Amino acid sequence: MMNVNFFSVSWQQGQEKLQTLYRKTKQAQHWTVVLAPYAWLFLFFLVPFILIAKISFSSAQIGIPPFSSIFEWSDHHLLQLRFNFTNYVVLLQDSFYGEAFASSLKIAGSSTFFCLILGYMMAYGISRAGEKWRIILLLLVVLPFWTSFLIRVYAWMSLLSTQGFINALLLKCGLISAPLQLLDNSFAVCIGIVYCYLPFMILPIYSTLEKMDQVYIEAAFDLGCTPWRAFWKITVPLSKPGIIAGCVLVFIPAIGEFVIPEILGGPDTLMIGRALWWEFFNNRDWPLACALAVAIVLIFVAPIMYFQRKQIQALEEGRE
């Protein structure tokens, strides 16, 4: 009796041991796969951001590197931390940065809005076309994306310039007597953003519209719904995930955009991406540039990432 009991216990223990061993080898296998991308991202993404946060608390100085250290060894062999909030105070007090944030928000917001309207119409049109046409139309949406971004911006620069085609045409028709100033303002920046980021709006909206079950629309029609009402009550709500994804994909790069305002916006169009660039390259005030980067992440990027995470979680829960 004793013996049998003893045997069964040790057999159980052995099985448990085997299971832990199996789990551990599994974990070890997992770690060999995860390690390389994990280490890479840690070293080249997380560490740089910690550095940005650190340098944003130091003050600018002339020398190499052009900022003071926030760690210092005091006389009693104690590590002193010196946090310097001057950069953040400057950001709050100097109206230049407030205006840059407001202007970025306005430009990015209105471009996202126009992108949404145009992108939704196009995505809707594509999802309604025949199967062969759909592939061709989608490829035509993606084609400009594969050409250079700078060249797409340049295309508008040469169209809108005072000697450009639009002004030349209007002058020839006699509609205007002197060339219009179409370039170097926030209007040109909006056009540039809409033009460059339109595919990012069309593709996610198209993928939700394409998956949509037409039965709902037919049911609505059968119940006497007008096409317009059916569109607003059924198609738009069902394509909400695509709309959100598209808006995030356009708004985020637009808010920190540097190239488009630099080329199409002239010297007076203020945007935060540009302000950061100026602080870094022209004023060589690295700590202030870092503080600006922290502010952009906290105000725009972090809330959007959080919001997106919630959306994905809600979607996954809905699926289960």
Next chain:
Amino acid sequence: MRRTSYCGTVALITGYVFLYLPIVFLIFFSFNESRLPGIWSGFSTKWYHRLFENEDLIAAVLTSFQIAAMTATGAVILGTLAAVAMVRFGSFRGRTLFSGMISAPLVMPEVITGLALLLMFVSFERLIGWPSERGMMTVTIAHITLAMAYVCLIVQARLQDFDQSLEEAAQDLGARPLKVFFRITLPLIAPSLLAGWLLAFALSLDDVVIASFLSGPGATTLPILIFSSLRLGITPEINALATIIVGIVSVGVTIAGVIMVRKKGI
């Protein structure tokens, strides 16, 4: 029941005119005799001749292609590993941090990514003396960090899509995990690896902001060169360059389109 409505057609025509009109003008005026971008003054190919005589430009193209090829290869390797970890491993230790880090580059403004990496390389240089100068190496590292996030996204979608019982069957028949990966998983996700490679290549070839932060003298990429000449004003040489790029891309996209249409058997 799919029907093309009148409204839809009008929307499509407006949209495609908006997308393609600027490109058409760009190509048209690359053959213009005059420097002015709005007035046609006769046919000429002189801007193309000037383009091919520009040695800085040819050097920049070569630099850009090297960086893009290294970026694409590195990003596909790291991005695929990350995707396998995200899809297949369930919850491992540090997964939350990992998923945050792999998706953050997608939503981070380029100026911030560029600034962050530059500061890191500067600190590294002071601490351990590496990298001694900024150039192709630093730009490539930055581009891999950005591009691997995109590759991970594409490969993740593909991994979630395909039938996992194929992998399980191979395992049941005694194949080791590594063999399962190379014989079963890899061939199945190969199309998404190619898509990821091409996307990473294009991203790297197109980036001007991050490269401006991280490149040094002697590593001028094509976008940096174009950008500095755009700041000086309009020059039809860029039109000629644009025409060549649009030509190459159109050929590529047409081939892709023909393959896609044939595959669907329409």
